[in-house]
Amino acid sequence: MKLKGKIALVTGGTSGIGKATAQLLSEQGAQVIITGRNQETVDLTVAEIGYNTIGLVSDAGSMNDLLNLNHLLRQYVTQLDIVFVNAGFGKYAPLEQIDEAHYNEMFDVLVKGTLFTVQQVVPLLQTDSSIILNTSIVTEIGMANSSVYSAAKAAVQSFTKTFAAELIPKGIRVNAVSPGPITTNYFDRSNLSAEQVAQFTSSFAPQVPMQRFGTAKEVAQVVLFLASSDSSFIVGTEVSVDGGFPKIKTT
Ligand SMILES: NC(=O)c1ccc[n+]([C@@H]2O[C@H](COP(=O)([O-])OP(=O)(O)OC[C@H]3O[C@@H](n4cnc5c(N)ncnc54)[C@H](OP(=O)(O)O)[C@@H]3O)[C@@H](O)[C@H]2O)c1
Numbered sequence: 001m002k003l004k005g006k007i008a009l010v011t012g013g014t015s016g017i018g019k020a021t022a023q024l025l026s027e028q029g030a031q032v033i034i035t036g037r038n039q040e041t042v043d044l045t046v047a048e049i050g051y052n053t054i055g056l057v058s059d060a061g062s063m064n065d066l067l068n069l070n071h072l073l074r075q076y077v078t079q080l081d082i083v084f085v086n087a088g089f090g091k092y093a094p095l096e097q098i099d100e101a102h103y104n105e106m107f108d109v110l111v112k113g114t115l116f117t118v119q120q121v122v123p124l125l126q127t128d129s130s131i132i133l134n135t136s137i138v139t140e141i142g143m144a145n146s147s148v149y150s151a152a153k154a155a156v157q158s159f160t161k162t163f164a165a166e167l168i169p170k171g172i173r174v175n176a177v178s179p180g181p182i183t184t185n186y187f188d189r190s191n192l193s194a195e196q197v198a199q200f201t202s203s204f205a206p207q208v209p210m211q212r213f214g215t216a217k218e219v220a221q222v223v224l225f226l227a228s229s230d231s232s233f234i235v236g237t238e239v240s241v242d243g244g245f246p247k248i249k250t251t
Helices: 016-027 039-049 063-067 069-074 100-124 147-170 194-207 216-227
Strands: 007-010 031-036 054-057 080-085 125-134 172-179 238-241
Touching: 007 016, 016 031, 016 039, 016 080, 016 216, 031 039, 039 054, 063 069, 063 100, 069 100, 080 100, 080 216, 100 125, 100 147, 125 147, 125 216, 147 172, 172 216, 216 238
Parallel strands: 007 031, 007 080, 031 054, 080 125, 125 172, 172 238
Antiparallel strands: none
């Protein structure tokens, strides 16, 4: 019960990494608030996580929803201790096929979403609280067809350091988790066809030194570490959860 008495917000908490994190933080004693875009999915997830969980419909790509987030949260809580800014998805296209809608969609949810979520939650955060952003290994490699997604995640990587610098005086630590390939609904919800997803996942796993995709729970455990006082002297950094990809070569 590392988080007894704490209140945690997990954006994009209805699936994958966010849902696994919400479950783990709840098991560790935190009251958890999740967001998602769909009332039905939010309600189902709240019922699944159970004890003391609150679900909010809030679209991290919508400026109206982002600017209403503080007000919405205040209807349920007066303070927060942990915020995992996780909501997101990926779209892929070669350079010549990228259009403004693709650019806006990625930058809205990942860059604008992260920036204004943090802006909205800071007034609710207590001294000794923790914000964890979700970046990606794509910031470390040049992955074909991912220029917009990778650039957006690179912006989030940059926020990790600037937010950390600005928020240290308020007693708020900002860090990020950087997942490698993780088995979630992420690839199915991208704009890749089922065939492309199957091809990508089968060709990707052998490139990971640990020869497999990670699980959402393996990422959640690192978020728990960054959320708790176990990481009390860690700030402004990214922790990779990537099975060694792309840093280590085993052959
Ligand atoms: N899986 C990977 O390999 C991997 C690797 C690196 C980084 N990541 C990052 O990890 C994060 C979570 O992805 P995942 O793999 O867990 O995928 P996932 O299983 O598809 O979950 C995505 C979550 O984000 C929510 N979401 C998406 N867009 C949203 C929006 N505009 N507003 C609010 N919630 C939104 C979804 O909820 P609703 O659909 O119910 O709204 C869902 O709860 C993303 O930021 C992704 O970029 C994933």
